Amino acid sequence: MSRFVKRTLRKSAAGLCALMLGAFGCGGADAVEQGDVTPTEEQALVTRKVMPIGDSITQAAAGHASYRCPLWQKIRAGGYTADFVGSQTGGYSGANSCTVSGFDVNHEGHWGWRADQILASISGWATTYRPDIVLIHLGTNDLFQGNTIDSTLQEIGQIIDKLRAVNPSVKVFLAKVIQSTRSNTTLDAFNQRIPAFATSKSTTTSPVIVVDQWTGFNASTDTYDGVHPNATGEAKMAERWFQAIRSSL
Template sequence: MPRIRTLLAALTAVAVTLTVAGSMPAVAAPAPLDTSQHLRILAIGDSITRGVGSPTTDGYRAYLTSYLVDVGQYTTTDMVGGLVDGLGPQPQHEGHGGWRIDQLTAEAAGWVTTYDPDVVLVMGGTNDALQGASATTMGNRLRGLLAAILTTDPTVRVIVADLIPPYGSDQKDTASLLSRQFNAQIQAIADAASPRVSVARMTRAVPSRLLADGVHPDDEGYERMAWVWWQCLGPILTADGITRTGRDPLPQPVPQTELCTG
Protein backbone atom coordinates (compact mmCIF):
# COMPACT_ATOMS: atom_id res chain seq x y z
CA MET A 1 0.00 0.00 0.00
CA PRO A 2 2.77 2.60 0.72
CA ARG A 3 4.13 1.92 -2.78
CA ILE A 4 0.69 2.50 -4.33
CA ARG A 5 0.18 5.73 -2.38
CA THR A 6 3.59 6.97 -3.50
CA LEU A 7 2.85 6.20 -7.15
CA LEU A 8 -0.56 7.88 -6.99
CA ALA A 9 1.00 10.97 -5.45
CA ALA A 10 3.61 11.11 -8.19
CA LEU A 11 0.97 10.77 -10.92
CA THR A 12 -1.11 13.49 -9.32
CA ALA A 13 1.88 15.82 -9.20
CA VAL A 14 2.57 15.27 -12.89
CA ALA A 15 -1.07 15.87 -13.79
CA VAL A 16 -1.11 19.16 -11.89
CA THR A 17 2.09 20.33 -13.56
CA LEU A 18 0.75 19.50 -17.01
CA THR A 19 -2.45 21.39 -16.30
CA VAL A 20 -0.62 24.50 -15.14
CA ALA A 21 2.26 24.55 -17.59
CA GLY A 22 0.61 22.91 -20.55
CA SER A 23 3.74 20.90 -21.34
CA MET A 24 5.71 17.91 -20.07
CA PRO A 25 7.76 18.91 -16.97
CA ALA A 26 11.43 18.09 -16.48
CA VAL A 27 11.99 14.87 -14.56
CA ALA A 28 12.89 15.67 -10.96
CA ALA A 29 15.18 13.62 -8.77
CA PRO A 30 13.15 11.19 -6.63
CA ALA A 31 12.65 12.02 -2.97
CA PRO A 32 14.33 9.97 -0.21
CA LEU A 33 12.59 6.72 0.70
CA ASP A 34 10.22 6.79 3.65
CA THR A 35 12.10 4.84 6.32
CA SER A 36 8.99 4.54 8.48
CA GLN A 37 7.97 1.83 6.04
CA HIS A 38 9.50 -1.64 5.82
CA LEU A 39 12.46 -1.54 3.44
CA ARG A 40 13.08 -4.42 1.01
CA ILE A 41 16.44 -4.74 -0.75
CA LEU A 42 16.97 -7.19 -3.61
CA ALA A 43 20.57 -7.96 -4.59
CA ILE A 44 20.90 -9.52 -8.03
CA GLY A 45 24.00 -10.62 -9.88
CA ASP A 46 26.45 -13.47 -10.24
CA SER A 47 28.75 -15.35 -7.85
CA ILE A 48 30.12 -12.07 -6.45
CA THR A 49 26.62 -11.23 -5.22
CA ARG A 50 26.42 -14.73 -3.77
CA GLY A 51 29.66 -14.12 -1.84
CA VAL A 52 32.11 -16.54 -3.45
CA GLY A 53 35.60 -15.76 -2.16
CA SER A 54 34.30 -15.04 1.33
CA PRO A 55 34.90 -17.94 3.76
CA THR A 56 31.29 -17.68 4.96
CA THR A 57 29.81 -16.69 1.54
CA ASP A 58 28.29 -13.66 3.26
CA GLY A 59 30.14 -11.49 0.77
CA TYR A 60 29.24 -7.82 1.00
CA ARG A 61 25.74 -8.51 2.30
CA ALA A 62 26.63 -8.99 5.97
CA TYR A 63 28.77 -5.86 5.98
CA LEU A 64 25.96 -3.88 4.37
CA THR A 65 23.61 -5.08 7.09
CA SER A 66 25.93 -3.53 9.68
CA TYR A 67 25.40 -0.09 8.16
CA LEU A 68 21.64 -0.57 8.34
CA VAL A 69 22.10 -1.32 12.04
CA ASP A 70 24.06 1.91 12.46
CA VAL A 71 21.16 4.04 11.22
CA GLY A 72 18.50 2.12 13.13
CA GLN A 73 17.06 0.67 9.92
CA TYR A 74 17.94 -2.98 10.47
CA THR A 75 14.75 -4.07 12.23
CA THR A 76 12.63 -2.71 9.39
CA THR A 77 14.78 -4.01 6.55
CA ASP A 78 14.69 -7.29 4.64
CA MET A 79 17.24 -8.54 2.14
CA VAL A 80 14.99 -10.51 -0.21
CA GLY A 81 15.49 -13.20 -2.84
CA GLY A 82 15.14 -16.91 -3.41
CA LEU A 83 18.73 -17.96 -2.63
CA VAL A 84 20.26 -18.22 0.83
CA ASP A 85 24.01 -18.07 1.50
CA GLY A 86 26.14 -17.01 4.43
CA LEU A 87 25.90 -16.92 8.21
CA GLY A 88 24.59 -13.37 8.52
CA PRO A 89 21.06 -12.47 9.63
CA GLN A 90 19.97 -11.37 6.13
CA PRO A 91 21.24 -14.15 3.81
CA GLN A 92 18.67 -13.87 0.97
CA HIS A 93 19.76 -12.79 -2.50
CA GLU A 94 19.62 -13.56 -6.22
CA GLY A 95 23.31 -14.06 -6.95
CA HIS A 96 23.72 -16.83 -9.54
CA GLY A 97 27.17 -18.22 -10.21
CA GLY A 98 28.24 -18.08 -13.84
CA TRP A 99 25.28 -16.00 -15.03
CA ARG A 100 25.59 -13.31 -17.65
CA ILE A 101 23.59 -10.08 -17.69
CA ASP A 102 21.10 -11.44 -20.23
CA GLN A 103 20.41 -14.44 -17.99
CA LEU A 104 19.64 -12.07 -15.12
CA THR A 105 17.35 -10.10 -17.42
CA ALA A 106 15.32 -13.22 -18.21
CA GLU A 107 14.42 -13.57 -14.52
CA ALA A 108 14.42 -9.94 -13.35
CA ALA A 109 10.73 -9.15 -13.91
CA GLY A 110 9.72 -12.26 -11.97
CA TRP A 111 12.03 -11.39 -9.06
CA VAL A 112 10.76 -7.81 -8.86
CA THR A 113 7.15 -9.00 -8.98
CA THR A 114 7.70 -11.72 -6.38
CA TYR A 115 9.81 -9.81 -3.86
CA ASP A 116 8.45 -6.27 -4.38
CA PRO A 117 11.76 -4.52 -3.53
CA ASP A 118 12.18 -0.85 -2.74
CA VAL A 119 15.82 -0.98 -3.86
CA VAL A 120 17.56 -3.31 -6.32
CA LEU A 121 21.34 -3.72 -6.16
CA VAL A 122 22.72 -4.87 -9.53
CA MET A 123 26.19 -6.22 -10.21
CA GLY A 124 26.62 -8.23 -13.38
CA GLY A 125 28.88 -8.45 -16.39
CA THR A 126 31.98 -10.28 -15.19
CA ASN A 127 30.84 -13.55 -16.76
CA ASP A 128 29.91 -11.75 -19.97
CA ALA A 129 33.48 -10.43 -20.13
CA LEU A 130 35.02 -13.80 -19.23
CA GLN A 131 33.00 -15.38 -22.05
CA GLY A 132 34.26 -12.77 -24.50
CA ALA A 133 31.19 -10.59 -24.98
CA SER A 134 32.09 -7.20 -26.43
CA ALA A 135 31.67 -4.07 -24.35
CA THR A 136 28.93 -2.99 -26.77
CA THR A 137 27.05 -6.24 -26.19
CA MET A 138 27.48 -5.90 -22.44
CA GLY A 139 26.14 -2.36 -22.55
CA ASN A 140 23.10 -3.41 -24.54
CA ARG A 141 22.47 -6.24 -22.09
CA LEU A 142 22.60 -3.81 -19.17
CA ARG A 143 20.06 -1.58 -20.90
CA GLY A 144 17.79 -4.61 -21.23
CA LEU A 145 18.20 -5.54 -17.56
CA LEU A 146 17.38 -2.03 -16.34
CA ALA A 147 14.38 -1.90 -18.67
CA ALA A 148 13.09 -5.22 -17.31
CA ILE A 149 13.35 -3.97 -13.72
CA LEU A 150 11.90 -0.50 -14.29
CA THR A 151 9.12 -1.64 -16.61
CA THR A 152 7.99 -4.08 -13.95
CA ASP A 153 8.12 -1.43 -11.21
CA PRO A 154 8.79 2.19 -12.25
CA THR A 155 8.95 3.26 -8.57
CA VAL A 156 11.86 1.03 -7.56
CA ARG A 157 15.31 2.51 -6.92
CA VAL A 158 18.20 0.77 -8.71
CA ILE A 159 21.91 0.94 -7.88
CA VAL A 160 24.23 -0.53 -10.53
CA ALA A 161 27.82 -1.42 -9.70
CA ASP A 162 30.72 -1.12 -12.08
CA LEU A 163 32.98 -4.17 -12.48
CA ILE A 164 36.22 -4.86 -10.64
CA PRO A 165 38.51 -5.94 -13.51
CA PRO A 166 39.67 -9.60 -13.21
CA TYR A 167 43.34 -10.58 -13.53
CA GLY A 168 45.66 -13.58 -13.53
CA SER A 169 45.37 -15.36 -16.90
CA ASP A 170 45.02 -14.55 -20.57
CA GLN A 171 41.25 -15.02 -20.32
CA LYS A 172 41.01 -12.83 -17.25
CA ASP A 173 43.28 -10.17 -18.75
CA THR A 174 41.02 -9.98 -21.80
CA ALA A 175 38.01 -9.80 -19.50
CA SER A 176 39.75 -7.01 -17.59
CA LEU A 177 39.96 -4.88 -20.74
CA LEU A 178 36.33 -5.60 -21.62
CA SER A 179 35.28 -4.76 -18.05
CA ARG A 180 36.99 -1.37 -18.23
CA GLN A 181 35.33 -0.62 -21.57
CA PHE A 182 31.97 -1.64 -20.10
CA ASN A 183 32.53 0.50 -17.01
CA ALA A 184 33.06 3.54 -19.22
CA GLN A 185 29.47 3.15 -20.51
CA ILE A 186 27.62 2.50 -17.27
CA GLN A 187 26.93 6.08 -16.22
CA ALA A 188 25.39 7.05 -19.56
CA ILE A 189 23.29 3.88 -19.55
CA ALA A 190 22.06 4.58 -16.01
CA ASP A 191 21.29 8.22 -16.79
CA ALA A 192 19.30 7.25 -19.87
CA ALA A 193 17.33 4.59 -17.99
CA SER A 194 15.86 6.71 -15.19
CA PRO A 195 16.72 9.30 -12.52
CA ARG A 196 15.99 6.44 -10.09
CA VAL A 197 19.20 4.68 -11.18
CA SER A 198 22.59 5.47 -9.64
CA VAL A 199 26.03 3.93 -10.11
CA ALA A 200 28.16 2.39 -7.35
CA ARG A 201 31.82 2.90 -8.28
CA MET A 202 33.41 -0.25 -6.90
CA THR A 203 36.60 0.48 -8.83
CA ARG A 204 37.21 3.56 -6.68
CA ALA A 205 37.42 1.40 -3.56
CA VAL A 206 38.27 -2.18 -4.51
CA PRO A 207 41.53 -2.74 -6.43
CA SER A 208 41.96 -5.94 -8.41
CA ARG A 209 44.59 -7.12 -5.91
CA LEU A 210 41.70 -7.76 -3.48
CA LEU A 211 40.23 -10.38 -5.81
CA ALA A 212 41.09 -13.61 -4.02
CA ASP A 213 41.20 -15.74 -7.17
CA GLY A 214 41.47 -13.00 -9.75
CA VAL A 215 37.67 -12.75 -10.03
CA HIS A 216 36.00 -12.82 -6.59
CA PRO A 217 36.85 -10.38 -3.76
CA ASP A 218 38.31 -11.51 -0.47
CA ASP A 219 36.70 -10.37 2.77
CA GLU A 220 38.49 -7.03 2.72
CA GLY A 221 37.25 -6.48 -0.81
CA TYR A 222 33.69 -7.37 0.18
CA GLU A 223 33.83 -5.02 3.15
CA ARG A 224 34.88 -2.20 0.84
CA MET A 225 32.12 -3.14 -1.60
CA ALA A 226 29.53 -2.84 1.17
CA TRP A 227 30.81 0.64 1.95
CA VAL A 228 30.37 1.71 -1.69
CA TRP A 229 26.85 0.29 -1.81
CA TRP A 230 26.12 2.21 1.36
CA GLN A 231 27.34 5.47 -0.11
CA CYS A 232 24.58 5.08 -2.69
CA LEU A 233 21.96 3.56 -0.39
CA GLY A 234 22.37 5.84 2.65
CA PRO A 235 21.32 9.09 0.97
CA ILE A 236 18.14 7.60 -0.50
CA LEU A 237 16.98 6.30 2.88
CA THR A 238 16.93 9.75 4.47
CA ALA A 239 18.12 13.15 3.37
CA ASP A 240 20.94 13.05 5.93
CA GLY A 241 21.48 9.28 6.00
CA ILE A 242 25.06 9.51 4.83
CA THR A 243 26.07 11.43 7.96
CA ARG A 244 25.02 8.55 10.21
CA THR A 245 27.06 5.68 8.80
CA GLY A 246 29.55 3.38 10.44
CA ARG A 247 33.29 2.96 10.04
CA ASP A 248 34.80 3.76 6.66
CA PRO A 249 36.99 0.71 5.78
CA LEU A 250 38.97 2.47 3.05
CA PRO A 251 42.63 3.19 3.89
CA GLN A 252 42.22 6.65 2.37
CA PRO A 253 38.77 8.31 2.44
CA VAL A 254 37.10 8.75 -0.95
CA PRO A 255 34.36 11.40 -1.31
CA GLN A 256 30.84 10.05 -1.47
CA THR A 257 30.33 11.83 -4.79
CA GLU A 258 33.11 9.71 -6.29
CA LEU A 259 31.79 6.44 -4.89
CA CYS A 260 28.20 7.00 -5.98
CA THR A 261 27.28 8.88 -9.13
CA GLY A 262 24.00 9.76 -10.78
Protein backbone atom coordinates in the same frame (compact mmCIF):
# COMPACT_ATOMS: atom_id res chain seq x y z
CA MET B 1 3.98 -3.18 0.28
CA SER B 2 2.67 -0.85 -2.45
CA ARG B 3 3.96 2.64 -2.99
CA PHE B 4 0.51 3.93 -2.11
CA VAL B 5 0.59 2.20 1.23
CA LYS B 6 4.09 3.50 1.82
CA ARG B 7 3.06 7.03 1.05
CA THR B 8 0.09 6.64 3.37
CA LEU B 9 2.39 5.33 6.07
CA ARG B 10 4.72 8.26 5.57
CA LYS B 11 1.87 10.71 5.91
CA SER B 12 0.60 8.86 8.97
CA ALA B 13 4.08 8.94 10.43
CA ALA B 14 4.34 12.66 9.89
CA GLY B 15 0.94 13.19 11.49
CA LEU B 16 1.74 10.96 14.41
CA CYS B 17 5.01 12.73 14.81
CA ALA B 18 3.30 16.13 14.94
CA LEU B 19 0.76 14.87 17.44
CA MET B 20 3.25 13.24 19.76
CA LEU B 21 6.10 15.67 19.70
CA GLY B 22 4.36 18.90 18.88
CA ALA B 23 6.69 21.85 19.03
CA PHE B 24 9.75 19.69 19.42
CA GLY B 25 9.48 18.50 15.82
CA CYS B 26 10.81 15.23 14.57
CA GLY B 27 12.47 15.46 11.17
CA GLY B 28 9.69 15.17 8.62
CA ALA B 29 9.46 14.54 4.90
CA ASP B 30 11.51 17.62 4.10
CA ALA B 31 14.55 16.11 5.72
CA VAL B 32 14.35 13.12 3.39
CA GLU B 33 13.74 15.19 0.28
CA GLN B 34 16.66 17.44 1.05
CA GLY B 35 18.99 14.47 1.05
CA ASP B 36 19.56 14.33 4.78
CA VAL B 37 21.32 11.03 5.42
CA THR B 38 20.22 10.73 9.02
CA PRO B 39 17.45 8.15 9.27
CA THR B 40 14.18 9.68 10.35
CA GLU B 41 11.24 8.24 12.22
CA GLU B 42 9.50 7.98 8.85
CA GLN B 43 12.28 5.93 7.35
CA ALA B 44 12.21 3.61 10.32
CA LEU B 45 8.54 2.94 9.66
CA VAL B 46 8.97 2.13 5.98
CA THR B 47 11.06 -0.91 5.28
CA ARG B 48 12.45 -0.87 1.74
CA LYS B 49 12.80 -4.08 -0.18
CA VAL B 50 16.35 -4.30 -1.48
CA MET B 51 17.27 -6.92 -4.09
CA PRO B 52 20.98 -7.61 -4.59
CA ILE B 53 21.28 -8.85 -8.20
CA GLY B 54 24.36 -10.33 -9.77
CA ASP B 55 26.68 -13.27 -10.22
CA SER B 56 29.15 -15.03 -7.94
CA ILE B 57 30.43 -11.70 -6.66
CA THR B 58 26.97 -11.06 -5.19
CA GLN B 59 26.31 -14.65 -4.10
CA ALA B 60 29.78 -15.47 -2.77
CA ALA B 61 30.97 -19.03 -2.19
CA ALA B 62 30.20 -21.12 0.86
CA GLY B 63 32.36 -19.96 3.71
CA HIS B 64 32.53 -16.39 2.43
CA ALA B 65 30.31 -13.67 3.83
CA SER B 66 29.54 -11.79 0.58
CA TYR B 67 29.31 -7.99 0.47
CA ARG B 68 25.70 -8.40 1.61
CA CYS B 69 26.86 -9.26 5.12
CA PRO B 70 28.85 -6.10 5.91
CA LEU B 71 26.23 -4.09 4.01
CA TRP B 72 23.56 -5.47 6.33
CA GLN B 73 25.73 -4.59 9.31
CA LYS B 74 26.13 -1.01 8.07
CA ILE B 75 22.40 -0.63 7.46
CA ARG B 76 21.54 -1.76 10.96
CA ALA B 77 24.40 0.08 12.65
CA GLY B 78 23.29 3.26 10.89
CA GLY B 79 19.81 2.94 12.33
CA TYR B 80 18.21 2.08 9.01
CA THR B 81 15.95 -0.79 8.11
CA ALA B 82 15.81 -2.88 4.94
CA ASP B 83 14.42 -6.15 3.74
CA PHE B 84 16.79 -7.95 1.42
CA VAL B 85 14.71 -9.91 -1.08
CA GLY B 86 15.26 -12.61 -3.67
CA SER B 87 14.87 -16.30 -4.35
CA GLN B 88 18.34 -17.25 -3.10
CA THR B 89 19.34 -17.70 0.53
CA GLY B 90 22.87 -19.03 0.49
CA GLY B 91 26.30 -19.02 -1.03
CA TYR B 92 27.63 -21.23 -3.78
CA SER B 93 27.72 -24.83 -2.54
CA GLY B 94 26.72 -23.91 0.98
CA ALA B 95 25.84 -21.17 3.38
CA ASN B 96 27.59 -17.84 3.50
CA SER B 97 29.65 -17.26 6.61
CA CYS B 98 28.01 -14.05 7.80
CA THR B 99 27.85 -13.84 11.58
CA VAL B 100 26.14 -10.46 11.78
CA SER B 101 23.07 -10.73 13.98
CA GLY B 102 19.84 -10.93 12.02
CA PHE B 103 21.58 -11.05 8.63
CA ASP B 104 18.91 -11.09 5.91
CA VAL B 105 20.06 -13.88 3.60
CA ASN B 106 17.76 -13.25 0.61
CA HIS B 107 19.34 -12.23 -2.71
CA GLU B 108 19.57 -12.84 -6.45
CA GLY B 109 23.27 -13.54 -6.81
CA HIS B 110 23.82 -16.46 -9.19
CA TRP B 111 27.21 -18.07 -9.52
CA GLY B 112 28.56 -17.87 -13.07
CA TRP B 113 25.58 -16.05 -14.53
CA ARG B 114 25.69 -13.46 -17.29
CA ALA B 115 23.33 -10.52 -17.73
CA ASP B 116 21.28 -12.42 -20.34
CA GLN B 117 20.64 -15.22 -17.82
CA ILE B 118 19.49 -12.75 -15.19
CA LEU B 119 17.32 -11.10 -17.84
CA ALA B 120 15.55 -14.40 -18.53
CA SER B 121 14.42 -14.66 -14.89
CA ILE B 122 14.07 -11.09 -13.66
CA SER B 123 10.36 -10.64 -14.41
CA GLY B 124 9.40 -13.56 -12.20
CA TRP B 125 11.64 -12.44 -9.37
CA ALA B 126 10.37 -8.86 -9.59
CA THR B 127 6.75 -10.03 -9.56
CA THR B 128 7.33 -12.26 -6.55
CA TYR B 129 9.53 -9.99 -4.45
CA ARG B 130 8.66 -6.47 -5.73
CA PRO B 131 11.91 -4.67 -4.89
CA ASP B 132 11.94 -0.92 -4.16
CA ILE B 133 15.70 -0.82 -4.61
CA VAL B 134 17.97 -3.04 -6.69
CA LEU B 135 21.74 -3.37 -6.51
CA ILE B 136 23.02 -4.59 -9.87
CA HIS B 137 26.58 -5.87 -10.22
CA LEU B 138 26.63 -7.57 -13.62
CA GLY B 139 28.72 -7.87 -16.74
CA THR B 140 31.83 -9.62 -15.47
CA ASN B 141 30.89 -13.08 -16.78
CA ASP B 142 29.54 -11.70 -20.03
CA LEU B 143 32.87 -10.06 -20.78
CA PHE B 144 34.91 -13.02 -19.55
CA GLN B 145 32.98 -15.16 -22.03
CA GLY B 146 33.52 -12.83 -24.97
CA ASN B 147 30.12 -11.13 -25.08
CA THR B 148 30.30 -7.56 -26.31
CA ILE B 149 30.00 -4.49 -24.12
CA ASP B 150 27.09 -3.31 -26.27
CA SER B 151 25.09 -6.52 -25.85
CA THR B 152 25.79 -6.61 -22.13
CA LEU B 153 24.59 -3.06 -21.61
CA GLN B 154 21.56 -3.75 -23.76
CA GLU B 155 20.66 -6.71 -21.54
CA ILE B 156 21.13 -4.69 -18.37
CA GLY B 157 18.84 -2.07 -19.89
CA GLN B 158 16.22 -4.74 -20.52
CA ILE B 159 16.58 -5.96 -16.95
CA ILE B 160 15.81 -2.41 -15.76
CA ASP B 161 12.80 -2.25 -18.12
CA LYS B 162 11.41 -5.47 -16.69
CA LEU B 163 11.91 -4.28 -13.12
CA ARG B 164 10.03 -1.08 -13.99
CA ALA B 165 7.19 -3.05 -15.52
CA VAL B 166 6.51 -4.34 -12.00
CA ASN B 167 7.54 -1.26 -10.01
CA PRO B 168 7.67 1.93 -12.12
CA SER B 169 9.52 3.76 -9.35
CA VAL B 170 12.20 1.18 -8.61
CA LYS B 171 15.54 2.77 -7.73
CA VAL B 172 18.41 1.18 -9.61
CA PHE B 173 21.93 1.22 -8.21
CA LEU B 174 24.21 0.05 -10.98
CA ALA B 175 27.80 -0.93 -10.29
CA LYS B 176 30.92 -0.18 -12.17
CA VAL B 177 32.11 -3.72 -11.59
CA ILE B 178 35.04 -4.57 -9.36
CA GLN B 179 38.51 -5.13 -10.70
CA SER B 180 39.79 -8.56 -11.66
CA THR B 181 43.18 -9.95 -12.51
CA ARG B 182 41.45 -11.45 -15.56
CA SER B 183 40.37 -9.34 -18.57
CA ASN B 184 40.72 -6.16 -16.56
CA THR B 185 41.10 -4.03 -19.67
CA THR B 186 37.73 -5.17 -20.97
CA LEU B 187 36.08 -4.60 -17.60
CA ASP B 188 37.52 -1.08 -17.52
CA ALA B 189 36.12 -0.33 -20.98
CA PHE B 190 32.73 -1.65 -19.86
CA ASN B 191 32.80 0.49 -16.73
CA GLN B 192 33.65 3.59 -18.73
CA ARG B 193 30.37 3.17 -20.58
CA ILE B 194 28.32 2.86 -17.38
CA PRO B 195 27.82 6.58 -16.53
CA ALA B 196 26.41 7.53 -19.95
CA PHE B 197 24.34 4.36 -19.99
CA ALA B 198 22.92 5.16 -16.55
CA THR B 199 22.06 8.70 -17.61
CA SER B 200 20.30 7.42 -20.72
CA LYS B 201 18.22 4.93 -18.70
CA SER B 202 17.53 7.20 -15.75
CA THR B 203 14.11 8.78 -15.18
CA THR B 204 12.81 11.04 -12.43
CA THR B 205 10.67 8.30 -10.94
CA SER B 206 13.16 5.51 -11.50
CA PRO B 207 16.69 6.83 -11.27
CA VAL B 208 19.70 4.75 -12.31
CA ILE B 209 22.54 5.65 -9.98
CA VAL B 210 26.12 4.63 -10.68
CA VAL B 211 27.99 2.99 -7.81
CA ASP B 212 31.71 2.92 -8.48
CA GLN B 213 32.96 -0.44 -7.20
CA TRP B 214 36.01 -0.23 -9.47
CA THR B 215 37.97 2.70 -8.11
CA GLY B 216 40.04 1.73 -5.09
CA PHE B 217 39.36 -1.99 -5.45
CA ASN B 218 42.58 -3.97 -5.71
CA ALA B 219 42.17 -7.30 -7.52
CA SER B 220 45.37 -8.63 -5.95
CA THR B 221 44.68 -7.78 -2.32
CA ASP B 222 40.86 -7.53 -2.23
CA THR B 223 40.10 -10.94 -3.83
CA TYR B 224 41.16 -14.47 -2.93
CA ASP B 225 41.42 -15.72 -6.51
CA GLY B 226 41.73 -12.62 -8.67
CA VAL B 227 37.97 -12.46 -9.21
CA HIS B 228 36.00 -13.01 -5.99
CA PRO B 229 36.20 -10.58 -3.05
CA ASN B 230 37.85 -11.59 0.19
CA ALA B 231 36.87 -9.96 3.47
CA THR B 232 38.55 -6.66 2.67
CA GLY B 233 36.98 -6.64 -0.80
CA GLU B 234 33.55 -7.40 0.63
CA ALA B 235 33.96 -4.56 3.12
CA LYS B 236 34.92 -2.13 0.36
CA MET B 237 31.93 -3.14 -1.74
CA ALA B 238 29.56 -2.87 1.21
CA GLU B 239 30.76 0.64 2.00
CA ARG B 240 30.20 1.80 -1.59
CA TRP B 241 26.72 0.32 -1.74
CA PHE B 242 25.82 1.71 1.67
CA GLN B 243 26.92 5.26 0.92
CA ALA B 244 24.93 5.11 -2.33
CA ILE B 245 21.66 3.73 -0.95
CA ARG B 246 21.45 5.05 2.60
CA SER B 247 19.42 8.15 1.71
CA SER B 248 16.96 5.92 -0.19
CA LEU B 249 16.33 3.50 2.68
